[in-house]
Amino acid sequence: MSDDPANPAVKFEALNVPPPALEQGGYEVLRAAIVEGNLHVSLRRAFDEPEVWGILLADVARHIGRIYALEASMREDDVVEKVWAMFDAEMERATNIGTTHAVS
Numbered sequence: 235m236s237d238d239p240a241n242p243a244v245k246f247e248a249l250n251v252p253p254p255a256l257e258q259g260g261y262e263v264l265r266a267a268i269v270e271g272n273l274h275v276s277l278r279r280a281f282d283e284p285e286v287w288g289i290l291l292a293d294v295a296r297h298i299g300r301i302y303a304l305e306a307s308m309r310e311d312d313v314v315e316k317v318w319a320m321f322d323a324e325m326e327r328a329t330n331i332g333t334t335h336a337v338s
Contacts, residue, residue: 263290273332295321 246267254260263280266273281287295317299310 291321 299314
């Protein structure tokens with residue numbers, strides 16, 4: 235089923251909200267979607283200090299490692315290392331920096 239009545243073929247596959255967020259509340263800080271091969275992001279400037287995003291990104295990398303270990307029989311450490319290597323390369327020489335717009 236489509237989320238867009240003008241185009242019934244369009245479908246967006248959203249992830250589930252993490253159970254602790256449903257049980258205890260909280261707020262979403264980052265949503266990322268791939269549309270026709272391009273990244274689209276919604277985010278909230280959720281922290282007073284921008285370096286806290288570094289902790290969030292490191293935690294996300296660990297979650298990525300664990301999900302690949304569970305679903306693709308890869309070693310968690312190897313996956314995290316690959317993610318880190320590509321992150322580092324992309325920060326050094328971006329393939330596409332995209333644009334950012336503030337929308338409330």
